[in-house]
Amino acid sequence: MTHRRIHFIFGLYLLLFCAIFLKLFYWQVISYERLKSIAENQTLTSLSIPATRGNIYAQDGSPLVINQRAFLIYAQPHEIDKKDDAVSTLATSLSVDAATISALIVDTESRWVPVAHKVEENKIQKIKDAHLKGIGFLEEPKRFYPEGSMSAHLLGFVGKNSKGQDQGYFGIEGYYDEQLRGRDGMRRQEADALGNPILLGRFEDIGAENGRDLTLTIDKTAQYITQTKLKAGIEKYGAKGGTVTIMDPYTGSIIAMASFPSYDPAEYAKYPTEYYKNPAISSSYEPGSTFKVLVTAAGINEDKITATTIYDEKGPIKIGEYTINTWNHQYHGPITLTDVLRHSSNVGMVFIEEKLGHDLLLKYIQDYGFGETTDIDLQEESSPLLRSPENWYPIDFATASFGQGIAVTPLQIVRAVAAIANGGTLVRPYAVKSIDTKNGKTIITKPKIVKNVLKKETASVVSEMMVAAVDQGEAKRLKPPGYRVAGKTGTAQIPIAGHYDATKTIASFIGFAPVDNPKFVMLVTVHEPTSSQWGSETAVPIFFEIARDLFIYWGISPTS
Amino acid sequence: MEPTIKINIFYVILSIMLAIVQVAILNTNSTSGEKLTDYLQEINHYENENTNLSQQIASSSALVVISERARQYGFTKDRTMISLDKPIPVAYSNQTP
DSSP, X not given: OHHHHHHHHHHHHHHHHHHHHHHHHIIIIITHHHHHHHHHHHHEEEEEEOOOOOOEEOTTSOEEEEEEOEEEEEEOGGGOSOHHHHHHHHHHHHTOOHHHHHHHHXXXXXXXXXXXXXXXHHHHHHHHHTTOTTEEEEEOOEEEOTTTTTTHHHHOEEEEOTTSOEEEXXXXXXXXXXXXXXXXXXXXXXXXXXXOBOTTSOEEEEOOBOOOEEEEXXXXXXXXXXXXXXXXXHHHTTOSEEEEEEEOTTTOBEEEEEEESOOOGGGGGGSOGGGSSOHHHHOOBOOGGGGXXXXXXXXXXXXXXXXTOEEEEOSOEEETTEEEOOTTSOOOEEEEHHHHHHHTOHHHHHHHHHHHOHHHHHHHHHHTTTTSOOOOSSBTOOXXXXXXXXXXXXXXXXXXXXXXXXXXXXXXHHHHHHHHHTTSEEEOOBOEEEEEOSSSOEEEOOOOEEEEOSOHHHHHHHHHHHHHHHHSSTTTTTSOTTXXXXXXXXXXXXXXXXXXXXXXXXXXXXXXXXXXXXXXEEEEEEESOSSOOOGGGTHHHHHHHHHHHHHHHHTOOOOO | OOHHHHHHHHHHHHHHHHHHHHHHHHHHHHTHHHHHHHHHHHHHHHHHHHHHHHHHHHHHTOHHHHXXXXXXXXXOOOXXXXXXXXXXXSXXXXXXX
C-alpha cells in the first residue's frame, strides 16, 4: 500500500514536471519570435534621424537657399480636453478660420491629425505657451530664401510628393533633388523605464546622410542688378514679361538669369502654375533679327561671303507668292554686308542665305545647337523641334535667314552667339559650380566644349560687324562711351493661329562685351511691349542699363 | 601552505575582485544614459541656435535688405563714369627743365 502511494505521488510529480516542461517549451521555443518582438518593442526605442536638405549658395558663398526651423503641429483629438480653447488658439496663431480648425480636431474620429505643416517657430510660441493638452509639435524644417523671390526660376522650390515627402521641383531644386535631399537615418537602442538610453545595451545606428550643399555659378550682385533692371524695364515699356540671360561665353557658366512674371518660391502655391517654368530655358519664340548674326557667320565661315561683299538693296524680293520687305521699307542701293547687319535688312539676309545655300543653312542651324536642349543642369528645359529638311520650302529658308519661321529658346540663342564671342566654340551652359559632398570632397563642374562651330577668323570678323551694328545703328545713343560692345537688335512678330500678329512683338537684343575679351554674353527679351514694339527702344535700353552697372561692378574700363 | 593551495586562493581572490569591479562599472554605466540624453539635448539646442543665427545672418546680409537700408539712409548710386585716358604721374619734378 505504501509503495502504491509513493508511486502515485511520484507519477503526479512527473506529470506536473512534464506540464511545466511543455509550458516552458511553448514559451521559449514555439513563441520565441513573438515574445522577442514584444520585448524589443518595450525596451528598444527607434528614432528616425531626418536628413537636413542641402543649402544652395551663390558663387561667392553667400546663401541663396537655406533651411529654417519649422514645425508640424498635430492634434490627438481624443486627448484634447478644452476643445474651444484649442480651436481659438490655433486659429489665431495660424491665421486660419476657426471652422477649418474645428473640422480637423473636433468633428473627427481620427486619433492623430496633422493641423498645419511647416509652421515657423515664432508662430508656434503662443500655442506652446497655452500648454494645450493633445496638441503636439514635430520638427519639420522648411526652406528660407534670404533674397526673397530673386532667382526664383533658377532655384525652383520644394513641395511635397505623393508620399508627403519633401521634393524639389523646377530649376536647381528639381534637377539636383536627390543630391540635396540626402538620406534619413535610424537609431535603435535599449532604453530604461524613463526612456534614457542604456549604454551597454543594444545599439544600432544608421547615421543620416545630410543633403549636399551646392554652390552656383550665379553672381549674386549681377543677378540683383539684372532682376531690378528687367523689372523696371518691363514696367516702363508696358510689357507682359521678359527674360535676361547672362553667360560666360568661354565656360558656359550662367552669371545671371531672370524672368518675369515671377513668383515667390517660399509661397509658390499662391501663384499660377504657369509661372513656375523658367522661360529662359523652356519657352520658345522666333528670334527675329538677332538670328541674322548667326546666318552671316555661317556664310563667312563657308567663304561664301565676306564682311565687305556688296549687295544691291534695290527693293522687295519675291519668293514664290510671298514678298520679303525691309522692316522700314527703305532700300539703300549697293551696301556691304556689314551694312546689311547695321540696317537689319531682311532682303540682304535672303541674299546671304542664297549664297550660303539651303543645305548649309540647315547644317549650321543644327551645329549651333538649335532643335535640341543645351543640357543645362536645370529641370524642365525643353527645345522646340526643327522641321525635317523635306518640310522646308523656299520661303522657309528665306524667312529663317532673318529669324522668322524658326523657334528657339533664349538660352539656345545665348549659347550660339557665345560661339561668336569666344572664337567659335559651342559650350555647354551650366549653373552649378561645385557640390560639397560633406565627407571632405568637393565635386567641381568642369566647363565642357560641345563642338567647334566657327573658325576664329570668322568669329573675329562677325564680332566687328556686330560692333559696327551697335556703334552705327539704333543702339549707339545708349551705349556707354568708350566701350566696344558687339550686339544685334531683334523685333520678331508673334505667330498666332497661322499668321503673324501685326501689333504684338517680342523685342530682343543680344550682345557681348568687352569685345576683345568678352566677360559676358547677354540676351534681353521683352514680350509684347506696348510703349514701342521695337527692340531698339525697349530691349536695348534694358541691355545697356544692365551692362553699364556690370562694367562698374566688375571694374571693366573703357578701351577708348 | 603548499604552493598549489596558495595559487588557488590567489585565483579565487582575483575572481572576486574582478567581479566586484565589473559590477561597479556596470552599475555606473547603467545610469549614464541620463547624461547621454542631456548631452544630446544640449547638442540639439546648439544646432537649433546655429540654424536660427544662420537664418538671421542670411537675412541681414541679403542684397535686397542692404539696398533698401542704403536707400533709407540716403545713399544714391553714382553712375558717373570718369575715364582716365592719361597715366597719372607717380611723382612730379620741381626742377625747371
